[in-house]
Amino acid sequence: MIIPVFLVFAGFVALIFGANWLVDGSSALAKKYNVSDLVIGLTIVAFGTSAPELVVNSIASIQGHSDIVLGNIIGSNNFNLFIILGISGLIYPIKVQTSTAWKEIPISLFISILLLLLLNDFVFEGITSSSRMDGMIMLVLFFFFLYYVFKQIKQEPQGIENTEQKSAFKILTLIIVGIGGLVLGGQLVVVNSIKIANILGVSEKIIGLTIVAAGTSLPELVTSVVAATKKNSDIAIGNVIGSNIFNILLILSLSSILHPINYNSKFNLDLFILIGGTIFLLSSMWTGERKKLDRWEAGVLFMLYHLSCYARSIMLAIKIESSFLIRN
Structure with missing residues (x-):
């Protein structure tokens, strides 16, 4: 039991460092070719913080562990929304731009509802899983989202900072080592999380929603908390909403295309x-101070997650105890 837990922890460390190195290398490469910081932030950095979910899900999908795939995505999105945004809002109230209140948050809501409908066969009757067709639909929507992002960039052009550029060798090394860390970390997390589930006698669904989801969300947690301490509200909330959209439209879609997911x-x-x-x-944007997540609203998000985890932990403890009693 101790060894699998240690290896899961080591996997998370490799995922976090791998994601950071990949983002640093990719950002340096973009700057080398005069791509603006805004483009880097909305594309490379957003993808980089979701890279752990992508690697873990790809491995789990190929190996046929559907509950790990879905638990990681749904659990990560809930962790991002309730914990990361809750902590960030408690540190400093989060003001959001009009486009975020009117467009990005509703887009995230629409995608979550669409996912519920697709997984429960309300769109394609007779399909009992997240099929390749579902994956293609979400992937097409992802490209529409990218088009929306770049359209926003054209409306608000940003200058390019004159920063010291890294050498081509250093950029290439960061990218290669970053990808290596992600692949190694993802394999360690998936394999050993399944071992822990088997040892404890709990489902892969629970492991995916808790251990895997929380671990792969650590890059988003660090990014948003640092942004909140610096009173940078756009990054704090943009990171959460953007990651949730990336997780469903890109990562889950690719996972479904690699291997149909049993729901x-x-x-x-x-x-x-x-x-x-x-x-x-979304409603908090229009209560209290407009277009702002107040501290009490962030506190509500934070507490709601803990209440759901408390209820889940009681059910899990009962199940583990029952499992040990049956074995003995």
Whole structure:
């Protein structure tokens, strides 16, 4: 039991460092070819913080562990929304731009509802999983989202900072080592999380929603908390909303295309929690001070997650105890 836990922890460390190195190398490469910081932030950095989810899900999908795939995405999105945004808002109230209140948050809500409908066969009857067709639909929507992002960039052009450029060798080394760290870390997390689930006698769904989801969300947590301490609200909330959109439209779509995902209807509760939390975030833009997540609203998000985890931990403890009693 100790060795798998240690290896999962080592995997998370490799994922975090791998993601950071990949982002640093990719950002340096973009700057070398005069791409603006805004483009880097909305594309490379956003993808970089979601890279752990991508690697973990790709490995889990190829190996046929559907509950790990879905648990990681749904659990990460809930962790991003309730914990990361909750902590960030408690540190400093988050002001958002009009486009975020009117467009990005509603887009995130729409995608979450669409995911619920696709997974429960309300769109394609007779398809009992997240099929390759579902994956293609989400991937097409992802390209539409990218088009929207670049359209926003054209409306608000940004200058390029004159920063010291890294050598081509250093850039290439960061990218290669970063990818290597992601692949190694992802393999360690998936394999050993499944071992822990088997040892404890709990489902892969629970492991995916908790250990895997929280671990792969660490880059988003660090990014948003640092942004909140620097009173940079756009990065704090943009990182969360952007990552949630990336997770569903890009990562889950690619996972479905790699291997059709069998859907466990027990995930519906967690999807409803995600949808409810997004609706609460959207409504908070129009309560109290407009277009702002106040501290009390961030506190509500934070507490709601803990209440759901407390209820889940009680159920998990009962299940583990029952499992040990049956074995003995």
